[in-house]
Amino acid sequence: MTEPFVCVRCDRDDPDRVERVPFPSELGERIVAEICAPCWEEWKERQMLLINHYGLKLHESAAREFLYKNLRIYLFGEEGTAASIDAGEEGSVEW
Numbered sequence: 001m002t003e004p005f006v007c008v009r010c011d012r013d014d015p016d017r018v019e020r021v022p023f024p025s026e027l028g029e030r031i032v033a034e035i036c037a038p039c040w041e042e043w044k045e046r047q048m049l050l051i052n053h054y055g056l057k058l059h060e061s062a063a064r065e066f067l068y069k070n071l072r073i074y075l076f077g078e079e080g081t082a083a084s085i086d087a088g089e090e091g092s093v094e095w
């Protein structure tokens with residue numbers, strides 16, 4: 001018997017699961033294990049906004065670190081300051 005799955009972010013009971021590990025790392029595995037598909041979809045939209053707003057280049061490791069940090073805050077409620085998306089302001093990133 002499998003344990004019932006509860007998403008750590010939204011506490012939904014038995015939601016749809018993320019089907020594939022989104023990227024090959026411990027964090028990717030954790031997303032599949034702890035986060036539901038609707039929350040993952042929300043993050044993907046947020047991520048797109050961040051990429052566009054900050055002009056992130058994903059081949060740069062600093063850009064990926066920036067996204068992973070924001071992902072952790074967004075999905076896992078980890079400590080830290082989430083990057084804001086302020087339409088009135090040009091985005092800049094302090095690495």
Ligand SMILES: [Zn+2]
Pocket residue numbers: 007008009010011012015035036037038039040
């Ligand atoms: Zn969820």
